[in-house]
Amino acid sequence: MPKAVFQDIYRALKQNIEDGIFAYQSFLPSEAELTARFDCSRSSVRRALRMLAEDGYVQSQQGKGVRVIRNPALLDISGYNGLETFNELAARLDFTPHTDAVLLEEIVADDGLAETTGFATGSRLTHIMRARRADDIRISTDESFYLADEVPGLTLEIIANSVYAYLEGELGMKIGTSKRTITVEAATENDRRYIDLGEFNAVGVMRSHTFDADGVMIEYTESRQRPGFFAYHETAVRSQR
Numbered sequence: 001m002p003k004a005v006f007q008d009i010y011r012a013l014k015q016n017i018e019d020g021i022f023a024y025q026s027f028l029p030s031e032a033e034l035t036a037r038f039d040c041s042r043s044s045v046r047r048a049l050r051m052l053a054e055d056g057y058v059q060s061q062q063g064k065g066v067r068v069i070r071n072p073a074l075l076d077i078s079g080y081n082g083l084e085t086f087n088e089l090a091a092r093l094d095f096t097p098h099t100d101a102v103l104l105e106e107i108v109a110d111d112g113l114a115e116t117t118g119f120a121t122g123s124r125l126t127h128i129m130r131a132r133r134a135d136d137i138r139i140s141t142d143e144s145f146y147l148a149d150e151v152p153g154l155t156l157e158i159i160a161n162s163v164y165a166y167l168e169g170e171l172g173m174k175i176g177t178s179k180r181t182i183t184v185e186a187a188t189e190n191d192r193r194y195i196d197l198g199e200f201n202a203v204g205v206m207r208s209h210t211f212d213a214d215g216v217m218i219e220y221t222e223s224r225q226r227p228g229f230f231a232y233h234e235t236a237v238r239s240q241r
Contacts, residue, residue, distance in 0.1 A: 004174055004213035005040050009048035012038075017057050017068055024071040028058060085164045086132055095134040101160040102141075102194075103129035106148060117145050117220035118209050124148040128159050131194045138196045139229045144221040151218055167218075174213035181207045184227075191224055200227045 013034075016022045029037065034045045049066055052058045057070045090097035105127050107113075114121040125145045132140045144163070146154065151167065158166045167173040183205045187195075191203050203224045210219040 004176075005038070006044040006047040006051070007174055007176065007213050009034070009038050009040065009044060010051045013048060013052060014055075014057060017052075017070055018072055020072070022068050024068055026068050027065040028068065030065060085162050087162050087165075090134065093134075098133040099160050100131040100133075101128070101156040102131055103127065103143075104154065104156050104159060109145075113145075118217060119145065119147065119220065126151060126154050128154065128163075130159055134229065137226075137229075138194060140223060140225040141191070141194045142221055142223045144219055147216075147218050150212070150216060173218075176211045176213040176215065178208045178210040180209075183207075195224065195226050197226060202227065 013022070013028065022028055028034070028049075031042055031045050031049075035042050038045065049058060049060070053060060053066075057068065058066045059069045060066050084092075086099060087097055107125050107127050109117065109119050109121055109123045109125055111121050113119070113125075114123070117125075119125060124147075126148045128142075128144050128146070130142045130144075131138065132142070146163075150173075151163075151171070153170075154163065154166070164175065167175065184202050185205050187197055187201055187203050191197065195203065197203070204227060206221075206223045206225065208219075208221050208223070209217055210221070211217050
């Protein structure tokens with residue numbers, strides 16, 4: 001059985017909910033049915049359901065089952081959620097995406113970069129920067145650092161297309177989770193150079209640490225985004241006392 005089978009179950013059920021196969025307020029199939037459907041252990045199903053609950057897709061009801069609490073129809077159409085690539089976002093929101101590969105270099109993390117990124121001092125990193133456009137509007141930049149031993153072979157063509165498509169399609173990597181910090185910050189000269197800010201004097205900033213399915217941190221990214229284009233939705237869960 002694949003080591004990360006729960007990740008595959010999680011993705012399949014998540015997509016089913018997004019596509020309306022499991023409708024808002026309906027109940028998912030029972031654990032026994034899901035175990036048979038995915039030919040896996042009950043513990044893998046439970047782990048996948050726990051991840052869905054943490055992401056605000058489902059809620060367990062004792063004695064009844066697992067109810068779908070995510071309603072895609074209520075989400076802001078401009079919302080940015082999950083580990084969605086820029087090209088996937090463009091397809092969902094129906095705009096023409098364009099990515100300019102600004103920088104590609106290999107570096108070694110010093111103490112300062114290690115503190116910023118979370119990689120160990122001395123780690124060999126691939127450092128890239130991309131500038132994004134939606135139709136003709138310059139909307140964001142992504143500055144990323146990848147663990148070079150885990151993410152080999154990056155090229156300007158790959159980063160202008162889709163790094164995640166390369167990781168998943170060419171390297172066979174499974175992307176697991178991303179921990180994010182989101183702030184609003186004053187625009188810098190570099191922001192004004194690459195982003196059409198118009199009347200805005202600030203940008204939305206998302207700093208993320210991304211892990212593969214084995215829990216290895218492979219990426220640190222700082223995304224700086226034009227206000228009014230991106231929105232981020234989060235589900236908060238209050239602990240039961």
